[in-house]
Amino acid sequence: MEATQYLRIALVFLSLVIFSRFSFAASKSSGFSIKLIPIDSSESPLYQPNLTHHERVERRVNITLAKAKLTKLRFTQNATFSDDKLLSVLDRQYLFYIAYMMIGNPVQPVYLMVDTGGHLTWTQCKPCINCFQQSYPIYNSQASSSYHRVNCDHPLCNYNEPSSVFRCVNGDCVYTITYGDGPTASGPTKGYLSSESFHFTNRDFDDEEFTVLFGCSNDNINFNFGNQPSNRISGILGLDLDPTSLVSQLHETIGGVFSYCIVPYDQNYPFDVHPHILRFGDDVQLPEGNIPTTPFISFVGRSFYYLDLIDISVGRYRLYLPPGSFDATLGHGILIDSGNPFSTLTTSSTSGLNVFELVTTAFSLHYDSYNLVRVLPHPTSNIRFNLCYVGREGFRDYLPLTYHFQGADYVVHSRFVHMEFNEGFFCVALMPSPFASILGAYHMQNMRIIHNTVINAIQFYEEECASDHF
Template identity: 45%
Template sequence: MTQIQPFMTKITLLLCLTAFFQFHFTSSKPIGFSLKLIPRDSPNSPLYQGNLTKHERMQRLINITQAKAHYLQYKSSPNSSIVLENIRFTMIRDIFHFAVHVSIGNPIWQGYLLMDTGGGLIWTQCEPCISCFHLEYDNYDPRASSSYSRLPCDHPLCQAGLYQCVNGQCIYEVTYGGGDHDEDVRGLTKGYASLETFKFNTMRGGDPVFINDIIFGCSNDNQGFRFGADDNIAGVMGMSMSLDSLVSQLSDRIEKKFSYCLPSMLEEIENDILLNFGSDIPVPQNLQSTPFVTPAWANPYFYLNLLDISVGQDRIGFPPGTFQVSHDGTQGFFIDSGFPITTLNQNAYGTNVYLEVMNKFQAHYDSHKLERSSDSPHGFELCYEQPHDFHDFLTMTYHFERFAEYVVHSNDAHFFDELYDIFCVAILPGSGPSILGAFHQQNKRIIYNLNDNVLQFVTETCPF
């Protein structure tokens, strides 16, 4: 099997194919719709594990982040190479945080998929099965849908190698693993690259939107998957910048915009979290904007030009270029809601960003003579016993290009555990790019505006 360097090859592939997708969808009428994101801790989630304590929920979020960061580091290392069919960001099957409900085909088949912010392929388990995991409802059966067809081998995604043409059929093979080099945790899906009609609902109560010819995977050979005890997950919804992801396929139809507002990640969420597209996106006042470092459609992650960080009112003063993206993907700063906890690089061109930030937090809390605690979730390194009369918790500010000030409220910069009467600084050490995770995105309206090539944000109370 041909060996390739994953980062640069993926960039080249995206550049070569972007023109096709822009041409393919440009003539279509712009639309707006929303997907319901169902977090694991919602009673409505097919992955719901019952009434976990905040400590248990946070430990799970830390484990998810560490597994994803470990694989990102491995994938970006100079000595790593990945075979063509495994070029996508692979991950352990238990670390997806959001599920989405989908309706596809004619007549409509409905099921749950897990949202993958690091992968592009949309796929669901299909009949007739070669090897399939157990599902509580019927598998999608393309033979029963009048709107189904297979992707032809002369399609650019097959011609350029994102998929492969074998015996006149366009097929794919994707491996999901934890990045810990343990082959026992890997899941493998194989199937036919296909076209189908997807139904989406609108936030504003209008008629549902039907979109024909969405490229997705009809997976009839699945091995090693255990998505949850209730067997309600049928596949994966890719939401990265790969050209086969939902965002990329619908780029011009959604005016190259999508948005979300994440509530507290440690509460049981009763209301829907909406991933808004196009005209369904609310447009609040006082939006701040900062540009993506490179055109987002030619980059697998949303890198930002972070200039500096403040802890409380104390600006650290990192050297210029500390957060500059590198050509091999091992340096830089990007935003990704698929990483629950923010991670900061311990070797950003020689600067230990994590240590510098944590030292500021520690100096403040030590000055108040707070006692360090050992009853912390495994992974957080700076935790204190919390006196009931102490309220001087620090904020954290990311200073971005164009004077954009991204302020993380003290409630979202820390983990508070009332069960043990402790609090921790909610940041993890990293060995690759620094990542603005979902915990630091709580109660903010985040808009990915790819028309203007900027990230927009404003503080907002997100319902839960």
């Protein structure tokens, strides 16, 4: 889809949520929330209780590596984004969050994979032509009094445009969407563009109901999460910059503000991961007084929140990077994406410096001064952290990491810079990237993150995120 169609660039969570100025909500809201469930949470349909701590970290590393590759591929594309070439491979290893949603009247529950690179939200829909395995009941459009098919005259049914996923068949707007390309592609999913009531929870635990356009998919093949007999996932929650995405449709309702707070992964050892609450509009309660605020940068045709990173400090040691080292106009900036498990730093900045190496060197000089023994995590490990040391009893001098953004310093507590392992070693939980740097979820623990498009800025402050729940 041509970049000229995109009215506003931004990212969710996540990488995250993207807004446009289209709104098709039925009414105004005082704010509402969605529960987002990471794959390692015991509430997740993809939860594997027998995985060790080591294996869970490996899975998060694999997700980070996969997303870094997809981010690089997106950057190397031209300004035309076609849905049949979406660089968003839908595999249970690569997608990090699952959303629990209620739709229809009477309500029907659905579990949807959260895809920040996806447009249209869709779920499997009876009566099926082809539907993949789903242990939860498949959404039945005929059982809902609020369900309606959308005709071809609707402004979002842009079937006349060359890159459109929509076609007009007997007056109905139908779609075909494939994710990825080649042998790793998922789909296609086919169905009817439809309108339906989506239900959300507000701060007073009341039901907020909005009419939203979505995909009623009755013909679906080649989705890996559908290969499991116990699968409960029925579709995709699209949160990118396209006008058909859920958050784009609700832009006016939420007033351009959303927020999340990531509960520390070690809150209930071992490695119990709590769901996060994605809060919208008035459900985001700002504290009194000034809070750290840094502007975000957006570009036509790029669906990311870029931040203006000036410098980095390791402990008290500031790198003093040359100005423009994170020049987002050249694709080497830093973006915020809570759907990325670990943060990455570029090995090839705009200034030509290997920022990842500079940062890890600063860490290594500190730990080497204590004569700590540097090790590889394990000969068969797939963790791939570059800097790991054998722990020492009583050692506590772990360093924090500071991102010096324009207008605000973002300090990552040392607890959330390092990853400790039962085998008696710890690692600096950073990963290299040949392209853009990413502020990921591990560096967002116990931090309230607010995306505020009213002032075009990211706001943040420390918070005990375990207290953020329905």
